[in-house]
Amino acid sequence: MEERLQKILAQAGLCSRRQAEEWILDGRVRVNGRAASLGDRADAQRDRITVDGRPVGQAEEKKYLMLYKPRGYVTTMKDEHGRKTVAELVRGCRARVIPVGRLDYNSEGLLLLTNDGALINALTHPRHEVDKHYEVRVRGRLEGIEQLSQPMRIDGYDIRPAVVEVLERDEQSAKLRLTIHEGRNRQIRKMCEQCGLEVRRLKRVAIGELPLDPALRPGAWRALTEEEISYLQGKAASAQD
Helix, strand or coil: CEEEHHHHHHHCCCCCHHHHHHHHHCCCEEECCEECCCCCEEECCCCCEEECCEECCCCCCCCEEEEEECCCCECCCCCCCCCCEHHHHHHHHCCCCEECCCCCCCCEEEEEEECCHHHHHHHHCCCCCCCEEEEEEEEECHHHHHHHHCCEEECCEEECCCEEEEEEECCCEEEEEEEECCCCCCHHHHHHHHCCEEEEEEEEEEECCEECCCCCCCCCEEECCHHHHHHHHHHHHHHHC
């Protein structure tokens, strides 16, 4: 059965559909020796599909991981600058998993990884709103904390107000729990900077109602439980409605 190439690559656990589109546009995908174009369809059973010259096999067994990403790692599977990647932390899972969303180099906390391309696409697409919860230690102009819960424009985008809870506060610093929706690149750091606040520590503690396992140490991971997988699949299904 013929399907769009983006769907085939995602189902094979190689990437999300959006990433597949970029690979196709970059000329990295070929079907039966011919460079693919955006919108092309193929039959995964009949056609020879390659990415960077490597054949795309059948769909792998689905893997779903929770990682406590430590600071000092980039949320990619390969880094051209030689920095440590989260791929190094999950080598023992015996599958080609990729991150669901991102956490920047100096941030830590909950990161999901999977080879379920459909789930990645559903949870990370800009039009889908899955709340992300963070604990953030800030210092600086603390009166700026109130601005975080106001509409804001970052990098040319109108950002929805964050939900802000002050967990601790003294004269020079504060610990906040922030809930955001979009999850754009370095969004919380840019929001805080715009409000006169310096981020000293940023930790993602939950995605939706899925919390970071308190038993995980930085750099450690575990497989998601069936209940956790069902929860994420339910969020993905509701996002696509």
